[in-house]
Amino acid sequence: MELRVMTFNLRFADYDPAAPHSWQQRRPAVAALLREEAPHLVGTQEGLHRQLRDVHEDLQHSGRSWDWIGLGREGGSRGEFMAVFYDAGRLYPVEYEHFWIAPDPYAVGQKWPGAGSPRMVTWVRFCDREGGGEFYALNTHLDNVSEEARLAGARLLLQQMRGPKAPLPPFEPGLPCVLTGDFNVPPVPGGGGVHEILVKDGGLTDSFTAAPAGRRGEDHHTWHDYSGMSASGSRIDWILTSPGVRTTSARISTFTHEGRHPSDHFPVVATLDLGNA
Numbered sequence: 001m002e003l004r005v006m007t008f009n010l011r012f013a014d015y016d017p018a019a020p021h022s023w024q025q026r027r028p029a030v031a032a033l034l035r036e037e038a039p040h041l042v043g044t045q046e047g048l049h050r051q052l053r054d055v056h057e058d059l060q061h062s063g064r065s066w067d068w069i070g071l072g073r074e075g076g077s078r079g080e081f082m083a084v085f086y087d088a089g090r091l092y093p094v095e096y097e098h099f100w101i102a103p104d105p106y107a108v109g110q111k112w113p114g115a116g117s118p119r120m121v122t123w124v125r126f127c128d129r130e131g132g133g134e135f136y137a138l139n140t141h142l143d144n145v146s147e148e149a150r151l152a153g154a155r156l157l158l159q160q161m162r163g164p165k166a167p168l169p170p171f172e173p174g175l176p177c178v179l180t181g182d183f184n185v186p187p188v189p190g191g192g193g194v195h196e197i198l199v200k201d202g203g204l205t206d207s208f209t210a211a212p213a214g215r216r217g218e219d220h221h222t223w224h225d226y227s228g229m230s231a232s233g234s235r236i237d238w239i240l241t242s243p244g245v246r247t248t249s250a251r252i253s254t255f256t257h258e259g260r261h262p263s264d265h266f267p268v269v270a271t272l273d274l275g276n277a
Helices: 023-037 047-060 147-162 194-201
Strands: 002-009 041-045 066-069 084-087 091-100 120-128 134-141 178-183 237-241 246-252 266-273
Touching: 002 178, 002 237, 023 047, 041 134, 041 178, 041 246, 047 066, 047 084, 084 091, 084 120, 084 266, 120 147, 120 266, 147 178, 194 237, 237 266
Parallel strands: 002 041, 134 178
Antiparallel strands: 002 266, 041 084, 066 084, 091 120, 120 134, 178 237, 246 266
16 A cells, blocks of 8 residues: 655645735646645645635646545634645545644644644544555644644644544554644754654654655755745654555655745655555
8 A cells, every 4th residue: 555645834825916925826836736746645734725625626637536624723614724635536534533732632723821823633544445454644733832832742643643542532553644744843853852752752753764765855944935945944844654654755845836836835745655554
């Protein structure tokens, strides 16, 4: 069961056509990127409801059937989404849920004390139409202000994947997990940070570093603020996997369309072998 997975911070839409990097200007580049990369599964961050409908509409012209699952972080269609897009010809959702990174994970629109914004997780249990195997996809965007909120988010993600206590519903043991997200911190080892909690303590694998050397792209920044490769920084967007999932390739896509960047983030793309999932 091999899947092409992408994590992609879309940058929320500005609908003023005169604004720099407005959604009207960037929408064709996003559509071209998704046609070029042809993923089966995309975890998106920051998308607004109308913007996500635009992405879905454009994906319908890709030659494949697409659908998506998401909820605004302020409830309903309000606020940014952690939407999960999927190739509906290949995958179908068995179940899905949303929870917030907050003391009460089901308090809609709430945030961790000290966080800059409400943050949430969308997860979907998928079945592969080709082989019948199942896996979980989780998608998140951790806080950009509070380190404690980011650490709380990492712990909640692990709790969910390990078989959580109430109020989070349990995952079926043994099914693979694929975690996509903008984690707002680089994958620095040591110090007990988010990456260390998820990878060292949680047993997850960073697909980028796990890819074979000959099939791994250059490791560099993913947030570039529309400056492209001239920007500095680190890889803050990750695709993490549970034990048993093998990464066959991974890279950071620097795709542009007619000289325009699709977003202020470079997406990360990985091909994953989920084995007998």
